[in-house]
Amino acid sequence: MAPAAPPTSALSLRNVVALSGRFPLLAGVDLEVAVGETVLVEGPNGAGKTSLLRVAAGLVPVASGRLAVLGLDPERYRTTVRRRVGLLAHASHLYDDLTVRENIRFAVRAAGADTGRIDGACERLGLVGRLLRTPAAKLSAGQRRRVALAVLVARAPELWLLDEPHAGLDAAARRLLNELIAEANAAGATVVVASHEPELVADLATRSITVVGGRVTAERSTGDGRPAGDTAVRSTGDGDGDGGPDTVALRAAPVPRPDGGIAHVA
Amino acid sequence: MWRDTVLVAGKDLRIEIRSRVALSQVVPFGVVALALFAFALGPDRAPMAKAAPGLFWVAVLFTTVLAVQRSVSVESSDGARDGLRLSGLDPAGQFLGKLLSVAAQLLALEAVLAVGVVLLFGTRIEAWWLIVASCLLGTLGLAAAGVLYGALSAGLRVKETILPFLLLPVVTPVLLAGTRIWQAALAGGTPSYGSPWFHLLIAFDAVYLALGVVVYGPIQESA
Amino acid sequence: MTTTVPVTAAEPAATPAALLPPGLVQSRRMVWTTRIIGMAAAVTVALTVWLGLWVTPPDKVQGDLVRLVYLHPGVAWVALYLAFGLAAVASLLYLWPRTRSLFWDRLAAAAVEVGVVFNVCTLISGSIWGRPTWGVWWAWDARLTLTAVLLILFLGYLTLRRVPAEPDVRAKRCAYAALFAAVDVPLVHFSVVWWKTLHQGATVLNANLSPEIHGSMAWTLLLGFVALTLVFVWMLLVRYRIGALEDHLGSGELEVALLERRNEGAEAAR
Numbered sequence: 060m061a062p063a064a065p066p067t068s069a070l071s072l073r074n075v076v077a078l079s080g081r082f083p084l085l086a087g088v089d090l091e092v093a094v095g096e097t098v099l100v101e102g103p104n105g106a107g108k109t110s111l112l113r114v115a116a117g118l119v120p121v122a123s124g125r126l127a128v129l130g131l132d133p134e135r136y137r138t139t140v141r142r143r144v145g146l147l148a149h150a151s152h153l154y155d156d157l158t159v160r161e162n163i164r165f166a167v168r169a170a171g172a173d174t175g176r177i178d179g180a181c182e183r184l185g186l187v188g189r190l191l192r193t194p195a196a197k198l199s200a201g202q203r204r205r206v207a208l209a210v211l212v213a214r215a216p217e218l219w220l221l222d223e224p225h226a227g228l229d230a231a232a233r234r235l236l237n238e239l240i241a242e243a244n245a246a247g248a249t250v251v252v253a254s255h256e257p258e259l260v261a262d263l264a265t266r267s268i269t270v271v272g273g274r275v276t277a278e279r280s281t282g283d284g285r286p287a288g289d290t291a292v293r294s295t296g297d298g299d300g301d302g303g304p305d306t307v308a309l310r311a312a313p314v315p316r317p318d319g320g321i322a323h324v325a
Numbered sequence: 326m327w328r329d330t331v332l333v334a335g336k337d338l339r340i341e342i343r344s345r346v347a348l349s350q351v352v353p354f355g356v357v358a359l360a361l362f363a364f365a366l367g368p369d370r371a372p373m374a375k376a377a378p379g380l381f382w383v384a385v386l387f388t389t390v391l392a393v394q395r396s397v398s399v400e401s402s403d404g405a406r407d408g409l410r411l412s413g414l415d416p417a418g419q420f421l422g423k424l425l426s427v428a429a430q431l432l433a434l435e436a437v438l439a440v441g442v443v444l445l446f447g448t449r450i451e452a453w454w455l456i457v458a459s460c461l462l463g464t465l466g467l468a469a470a471g472v473l474y475g476a477l478s479a480g481l482r483v484k485e486t487i488l489p490f491l492l493l494p495v496v497t498p499v500l501l502a503g504t505r506i507w508q509a510a511l512a513g514g515t516p517s518y519g520s521p522w523f524h525l526l527i528a529f530d531a532v533y534l535a536l537g538v539v540v541y542g543p544i545q546e547s548a
Numbered sequence: 549m550t551t552t553v554p555v556t557a558a559e560p561a562a563t564p565a566a567l568l569p570p571g572l573v574q575s576r577r578m579v580w581t582t583r584i585i586g587m588a589a590a591v592t593v594a595l596t597v598w599l600g601l602w603v604t605p606p607d608k609v610q611g612d613l614v615r616l617v618y619l620h621p622g623v624a625w626v627a628l629y630l631a632f633g634l635a636a637v638a639s640l641l642y643l644w645p646r647t648r649s650l651f652w653d654r655l656a657a658a659a660v661e662v663g664v665v666f667n668v669c670t671l672i673s674g675s676i677w678g679r680p681t682w683g684v685w686w687a688w689d690a691r692l693t694l695t696a697v698l699l700i701l702f703l704g705y706l707t708l709r710r711v712p713a714e715p716d717v718r719a720k721r722c723a724y725a726a727l728f729a730a731v732d733v734p735l736v737h738f739s740v741v742w743w744k745t746l747h748q749g750a751t752v753l754n755a756n757l758s759p760e761i762h763g764s765m766a767w768t769l770l771l772g773f774v775a776l777t778l779v780f781v782w783m784l785l786v787r788y789r790i791g792a793l794e795d796h797l798g799s800g801e802l803e804v805a806l807l808e809r810r811n812e813g814a815e816a817a818r
Contacts, residue, residue, distance in 0.1 A: 078802075080713075080714045081801050082805055083805055083809045086810050087810070106812075272809050272810055272811065273809045
């Protein structure tokens with residue numbers, strides 16, 4: 060059984076390296092996410108945003124470094140951690156032959172969550188009437204995303220990991236998604252969102268990190284008015300010990316030095 | 326674990342009821358195999374009657390491969406395999422759930438094939454209890470080993486071709502025991518529950534059930 | 549004024565020397581041990597051949613055909629117990645978390661490969677012996693069937709090993725397969741033992757525990773076992789080293805890959 064004390068840290072990575080074969084998905088990530096935060100993960104394609112979320116969800120094993128999800132080691136307390144974490148991935152994990160309602164029921168019951176919230180979640184996401192009885196194979200991509208979201212809402216996990224959730228959704232659905240994120244936040248859940256379009260989530264997120272080349276290369280706290288351009292830093296985790304992001308404002312852009320270091324030229 | 330077993334078995338069976346793949350493809354395959362054996366052995370009834378037990382079990386074995394492949398491919402839709410891992414379902418429960426689902430399909434198949442054997446090969450079945458017991462125990466073992474190997478080969482691109490090669494040799498004891506028991510049954514044998522062949526089946530079942538419950542989780546994680 | 553922020557752990561690429569495997573595989577002791585065992589194997593095999601083909605007398609009943617006894621039971625024993633037994637134990641040790649190490653995986657793989665070779669030799673030598681003696685190249689009796697099933701089971705293992713995957717994933721998967729196959733062996737053994745058997749009873753370890761083979765033939769038989777065991781050990785060592793070298797080459801690539809990945813970050817930050 061897992062220890063019962065409520066966690067203060069939702070996600071804690073220290074120099075985590077994760078591999079897919081020989082390829083390092085994550086090449087040494089340091090990250091601290093406190094409970095209740097909403098964190099935005101940005102970065103170019105192939106940077107490791109999806110891998111970061113998958114590692115946090117426990118799908119990809121950690122090759123080296125330390126990982127704690129909700130204060131627990133996801134490899135020792137596998138079942139416990141997975142039931143308290145919800146991942147919204149590119150794939151929707153639906154069974155083609157089952158109806159929407161059956162899929163949601165199965166996913167919610169599998170996670171050991173209360174089935175009473177299912178109806179409410181379905182209504183919230185506009186999954187009503189005939190749609191509920193449609194086999195998953197016949198859904199459009201946007202509808203599948205809604206179903207996966209409904210599962211997430213019904214399960215109400217403590218940690219939400221959303222991988223480019225706005226992709227494929229129409230404007231109304233995007234607004235709804237933002238509302239759901241805000242509600243989850245208000246309910247005390249921690250939300251980590253990876254997105255190519257940060258402006259969609261910018262006002263919801265308390266913090267934004269940038270992942271490049273399998274590492275966290277920049278962090279800034281949003282919502283205090285600083286524009287993104289000139290506050291790039293190299294993140295080394297919770298260096299100033301205040302539990303929040305380490306932001307050190309530098310006035311100039313970083314320039315790589317020939318021996319591999321990076322010089323900030325004033 | 327049992328709750329998860331029921332959940333997964335229910336899910337698999339519901340998918341089966343919806344898609345009717347077992348009914349329309351898996352079971353007919355077994356029947357076709359049996360019919361092919363009948364053609365191969367020629368019109369003379371005597372060799373067919375003698376070979377009937379072995380052919381029955383060979384047909385069941387081949388069909389097991391198909392049933393297991395189907396069970397594995399259910400999870401390949403839309404990343405459902407990841408979904409199962411993420412769901413926090415007890416892996417032992419997942420193993421048993423899938424096992425129950427595969428076993429149910431195999432038992433349905435065996436009922437049909439038993440009828441087919443009587444019709445096509447003209448055999449007369451005397452000791453029903455031997456037949457039923459061997460089918461139940463044999464199916465349990467086949468399903469256990471099958472689901473295990475299915476999980477082992479699930480992540481592989483070559484899974485369709487490697488699964489039969491891996492699974493069939495391993496379930497040889499079930500083939501041997503099942504055939505011997507059927508032969509005894511067709512010869513009007515007495516129910517000798519002390520028979521070594523039943524011991525073999527029980528040992529096989531026990532080992533692969535225990536193995537499955539323990540290693541199914543780690544196999545899933547490493548795929 | 550410049551403030552340097554060092555890029556953590558972005559060392560220059562490992563030198564070629566660092567890619568050489570350490571310890572067990574390349575140590576001089578290991579190389580020499582392997583060579584010595586190889587030479588001992590060659591010597592004992594040569595001795596067995598000389599004794600077996602020229603010095604020992606032919607059998608009253610089987611004539612010169614009996615000389616196969618110096619080969620056939622030996623290869624069978626090596627394959628069944630030495631090779632596959634070792635593979636099963638090594639696979640278990642790999643799966644057990646406390647002793648998990650790719651060493652066991654490589655050892656198991658090497659043992660299975662060599663074991664398969666010996667298994668094939670068993671079947672062929674047995675077949676050659678059987679044709680004049682029983683009149684058939686093959687018969688479905690207990691021993692033969694068991695040996696054939698064993699071969700197929702471990703061929704399955706080797707096939708699984710060829711499927712491309714990360715070393716840890718492949719190791720785990722193959723260890724499970726070896727475990728399932730090993731569990732199956734006694735089960736198949738029980739079932740085929742109840743068949744009528746054409747095979748003669750055990751020559752040395754039979755019920756009476758008094759060997760039915762005497763004199764120079766007995767000694768040659770023993771020498772044959774020793775020789776084949778040495779051959780097995782030598783082949784195992786060589787195969788293991790090849791596997792270790794392959795793996796080490798691969799892990800050198802990992803260092804390079806990590807470096808390149810991190811440099812992605814450095815470049816993008818420019």
